[in-house]
Amino acid sequence: MDAAQVADGSDLVSKTLRFFSFSDHSVQVVVLGVIFMGVGCGLMGGFVVTRKLSLFGDTLSHAVLPGVAVGFLWSQSKNSISIVVGAMIAGFLGVLLISLIKKSTKVGLDSALGLVLSGFYAVGICLLTRIQKLEFGNQSGIDRYLFGQITGLSAADVWSMGISCLLIALITTIFYKEILVTGFDPGFAHSIGLPVDLLQYLLWMLLAFSVITSLQVVGVILVSALLIIPAATASIITQKMKALLIWSASLGMIAGVTGSYISFLGSRLPTGPLIVLSSTLLFVTVLFLHYENGLFIQWIRLRGKDRKIALENTLKAVYQELEADNFFHDTVKLGNLAKRRRISMPEMYQESVHLVRKDFAFLLRGENQTLPSDNTLSLTPTGWSEACRIVRNHRLWELYLTNEVQYPADHVHEDAEKIEHVLGDETVRKIERILSNPRKDPHGKLIPSQQDIEQGYIDRRIAKSLP
Amino acid sequence: MSEFFPPLDFNDTFGMPWATPKDFIWNAQIVSMGILVSLSCGLIGTFIVARKLALMGDAISHGILPGLAIAFIATQSKALLPMFIGACGAGLLCSFCIEWLHKKTPLKMDAALGLTFTSFFAFGVLLITQLGNNAHIDAECLLYGEIGFTPLAESIYWGSLEIGSRPLLSIGLVTLIIILLITIFYKQLLVTSFDQTLSVSLGLPVKAIHYGLMLFLAVTIVASFESVGVILVIAMLIFPSTTASFFFTRMPAILLCSFPLSILYSFGGFFLARWLDCSIAASMVVVAMACFGIAWLIGTEDGIIKKYFFERKLSKKTAIKEGTKKASSFPEAQS
Numbered sequence: 001m002d003a004a005q006v007a008d009g010s011d012l013v014s015k016t017l018r019f020f021s022f023s024d025h026s027v028q029v030v031v032l033g034v035i036f037m038g039v040g041c042g043l044m045g046g047f048v049v050t051r052k053l054s055l056f057g058d059t060l061s062h063a064v065l066p067g068v069a070v071g072f073l074w075s076q077s078k079n080s081i082s083i084v085v086g087a088m089i090a091g092f093l094g095v096l097l098i099s100l101i102k103k104s105t106k107v108g109l110d111s112a113l114g115l116v117l118s119g120f121y122a123v124g125i126c127l128l129t130r131i132q133k134l135e136f137g138n139q140s141g142i143d144r145y146l147f148g149q150i151t152g153l154s155a156a157d158v159w160s161m162g163i164s165c166l167l168i169a170l171i172t173t174i175f176y177k178e179i180l181v182t183g184f185d186p187g188f189a190h191s192i193g194l195p196v197d198l199l200q201y202l203l204w205m206l207l208a209f210s211v212i213t214s215l216q217v218v219g220v221i222l223v224s225a226l227l228i229i230p231a232a233t234a235s236i237i238t239q240k241m242k243a244l245l246i247w248s249a250s251l252g253m254i255a256g257v258t259g260s261y262i263s264f265l266g267s268r269l270p271t272g273p274l275i276v277l278s279s280t281l282l283f284v285t286v287l288f289l290h291y292e293n294g295l296f297i298q299w300i301r302l303r304g305k306d307r308k309i310a311l312e313n314t315l316k317a318v319y320q321e322l323e324a325d326n327f328f329h330d331t332v333k334l335g336n337l338a339k340r341r342r343i344s345m346p347e348m349y350q351e352s353v354h355l356v357r358k359d360f361a362f363l364l365r366g367e368n369q370t371l372p373s374d375n376t377l378s379l380t381p382t383g384w385s386e387a388c389r390i391v392r393n394h395r396l397w398e399l400y401l402t403n404e405v406q407y408p409a410d411h412v413h414e415d416a417e418k419i420e421h422v423l424g425d426e427t428v429r430k431i432e433r434i435l436s437n438p439r440k441d442p443h444g445k446l447i448p449s450q451q452d453i454e455q456g457y458i459d460r461r462i463a464k465s466l467p
Numbered sequence: 468m469s470e471f472f473p474p475l476d477f478n479d480t481f482g483m484p485w486a487t488p489k490d491f492i493w494n495a496q497i498v499s500m501g502i503l504v505s506l507s508c509g510l511i512g513t514f515i516v517a518r519k520l521a522l523m524g525d526a527i528s529h530g531i532l533p534g535l536a537i538a539f540i541a542t543q544s545k546a547l548l549p550m551f552i553g554a555c556g557a558g559l560l561c562s563f564c565i566e567w568l569h570k571k572t573p574l575k576m577d578a579a580l581g582l583t584f585t586s587f588f589a590f591g592v593l594l595i596t597q598l599g600n601n602a603h604i605d606a607e608c609l610l611y612g613e614i615g616f617t618p619l620a621e622s623i624y625w626g627s628l629e630i631g632s633r634p635l636l637s638i639g640l641v642t643l644i645i646i647l648l649i650t651i652f653y654k655q656l657l658v659t660s661f662d663q664t665l666s667v668s669l670g671l672p673v674k675a676i677h678y679g680l681m682l683f684l685a686v687t688i689v690a691s692f693e694s695v696g697v698i699l700v701i702a703m704l705i706f707p708s709t710t711a712s713f714f715f716t717r718m719p720a721i722l723l724c725s726f727p728l729s730i731l732y733s734f735g736g737f738f739l740a741r742w743l744d745c746s747i748a749a750s751m752v753v754v755a756m757a758c759f760g761i762a763w764l765i766g767t768e769d770g771i772i773k774k775y776f777f778e779r780k781l782s783k784k785t786a787i788k789e790g791t792k793k794a795s796s797f798p799e800a801q802s
Contacts, residue, residue, distance in 0.1 A: 049575075049577075049578050052575050052577055052578075053577065054575070054577040054578040054580070054581040054582075055522055055525075055577050055580065055581055057581075058522075058525070058581060101763075104771065104774070105713075105763065105769050106712065106769055107709050107712070108516070108519050108521070110519050110520070110521040110522050111516050111519075111521040111705050111709050113521070113522060114521040114522055114524070114525060114701060114702075114704070114705040115702075115705055115706065115709060115756075115759065117525065117701070118698055118699075118701045118702035118705065118706075118752055119702065119706075119752060119753075119755070119756040119759075121698050121749075121752075122698055122699075122702060122748075122749040122750075122751075122752030122753050122756070123749070123752075123753055123756070124749075125698065125745075125746050125748075125749035126740075126743065126745045126746060126749040126750055126753055127745075129745040129746040129749065130743050130744065130745040133744050133745075221529060221585060221588055222585060222588070222589055224581055224585055225581070225582070225585030225586065225588075225589065227581075228578055228581040228582050228585065229582050229585070229586070231578075232574055232578045232579075232582050235573065235574070235578075236572065236573060236574075268596060268597070269593075269596070270592060270593060270596045272589070272592070273588075273589035273590070273592040273593040273596075274589075274593065276585055276586060276589035277586065277589050277590060277593065280582070280586040280589070283582065287572060293573075295571070295572070
């Protein structure tokens with residue numbers, strides 16, 4: 001097996017220079033071509049993906065095939081306007097048939113797409129295999145519509161791609177509002193007097209344009225990748241339509257240039273698949289590592305939050321243990337804490353290590369050295385105020401729910417368990433004001449006051465005076 | 468244009484294929500291959516369409532390409548078993564990726580599907596171009612394998628007895644297994660296809676059934692793509708059940724319709740291809756499309772003609788009813 005020869009060392013540098021200095025004619029053609037293609041497909045993809053019609057592009061790219069064949073048959077040459085016209089007509093018929101099937105039968109949209117996709121494509125293959133048997137049917141030129149051939153790109157092709165890209169950009173900018181409204185709320189668009197069907201068909205026409213011009217570069221199947229992947233990536237980055245379109249277009253462009261660069265480095269690396277794979281790579285990177293919506297980043301953040309909540313729960317447990325003997329001692333045994341938090345001893349030990357690391361408590365060796373549950377925790381001043389703050393949040397919220405929202409007292413605990421970790425200082429003060437600085441929660445327990453927190457301990461007399 | 472459609476020589480198109488025993492065996496193999504592929508795809512496709520996953524066939528059939536390429540690289544041969552395992556693995560992975568993207572990310576089903584299978588396909592094409600010309604698998608063969616070459620494939624022998632060509636036998640086996648499984652698990656398949664919530668509450672293993680269906684979709688595709696190409700598979704998943712749904716609404720009837728329809732598609736496609744001298748698989752799809760069109764027109768359930776007359780009758784009826792209502796409402800108003 002001989003793998004493609006990727007240039008190495010100095011050759012790599014010189015090839016890179018050659019590619020990015022943009023001096024070769026072939027490089028110019030290819031790069032301009034993929035840039036136009038990336039921008040055009042990216043823009044259209046943005047509209048299609050947000051309408052949940054991603055596979056429309058796939059269907060369209062297959063459906064234009066009979067048009068290509070008929071156009072070829074008509075002019076008997078492979079580079080002609082009749083192929084583009086034929087493709088447009090076939091694409092239009094395909095779209096018409098889909099909407100007809102959807103409107104007048106019970107067949108679902110997905111089946112309708114599949115029917116048109118495979119049906120039209122089969123007609124196209126029938127025609128092409130028939131053309132092959134005819135005298136003039138040197139099919140080699142037509143073949144590139146199926147698999148794409150970027151090396152066959154001529155300056156004229158790039159011109160037509162540029163024009164279609166410009167057309168797409170221009171029309172989507174002019175009719176941006178109208179297209180947006182018809183996409184997201186056709187009923188509303190209709191009611192304000194927009195020609196919904198007309199705009200819909202305009203959009204499909206533009207889609208067909210971008211599909212047909214890209215077909216000869218990447219082929220039937222990978223065209224839909226160029227439509228879907230950059231737009232899907234953009235939809236993870238942003239929720240705003242304008243930003244999404246810009247992202248989608250630029251991601252398409254970046255993927256195009258990257259793919260063609262990599263394929264330029266090797267001798268037998270196909271450009272189309274590499275463009276798609278760079279696009280996929282961009283998608284995966286964004287999906288996991290985007291600073292806001294990335295799955296990996298979110299997972300880390302969630303873990304941080306879980307840890308914080310566990311820490312706060314431990315602090316609360318320490319406070320409750322201290323409270324259980326009326327603040328007589330200032331240390332608590334790990335064994336008791338584990339029981340209160342309902343976790344195992346090793347987990348409890350891990351938790352206490354976290355507390356110590358955060359400077360919230362000291363870990364003191366117990367009398368019995370071999371028994372970890374005999375170790376004791378003693379809160380530091382910061383730990384104390386943090387524990388008080390959480391208990392305060394919890395009890396204030398319970399009181400607020402029972403007094404102001406009329407919850408029964410035995411239902412408030414669960415809710416307070418969750419809210420205590422996220423209540424801000426300002427909200428707490430507001431609740432205090434509403435309840436006029438209460439001292440007892442619905443279960444009759446002391447609510448630590450601001451003063452208690454500041455002085456660092458709770459007066460035993462007050463604690464005792466409460467039942 | 469006139470040379471495009473050769474004159475229809477009745478005898479040559481319909482008679483000649485069966486004239487000599489040799490021709491008969493040759494062509495019978497092609498036609499039965501077509502029947503078996505459309506039958507197995509049609510049966511599975513009925514459930515796939517009912518689950519609104521019609522394009523899953525499209526996705527999986529493209530998604531198996533890297534599996535084939537990797538199996539070839541690993542074994543350096545086109546041996547059946549590794550190819551089969553590779554393709555099924557890739558197909559399942561593809562459907563798993565789609566499901567995962569759909570559930571765990573903000574992407575919608577259609578975007579997840581399109582994204583996954585095009586990426587898989589691109590990866591497969593990249594791998595295959597690295598293999599060079601010594602690999603006799605290529606993207607082209609995946610996309611439109613030639614059903615006409617079925618009789619050319621190597622034969623399988625039982626001892627010294629020739630049983631038949633390999634693709635024909637494997638698709639026959641797959642069809643049998645599918646018929647068997649559908650008969651056994653009919654109820655489970657039906658419930659999970661139409662009412663997810665009910666099937667969960669009944670304690671059915673919904674996920675296992677879903678992936679089982681996907682596995683069998685992959686198996687069917689693998690068994691058929693080599694000789695008929697992806698496009699016929701996709702078409703045959705969707706066309707039989709949607710065509711039948713213009714006449715029947717009940718599942719068993721739609722399933723049974725796959726049998727006559729697949730025979731019709733196969734013979735029709737064969738004759739059409741013989742007449743026009745073009746791809747048989749594609750001709751079968753063209754015939755299927757024509758059948759769909761006719762069913763759409765004359766269907767008793769949802770057909771255009773039926774609907775048109777029925778709606779006219781209905782609107783007349785309601786007009787009469789409203790008229791009588793108006794007439795009868797006057798005395799009520801007076802009293």
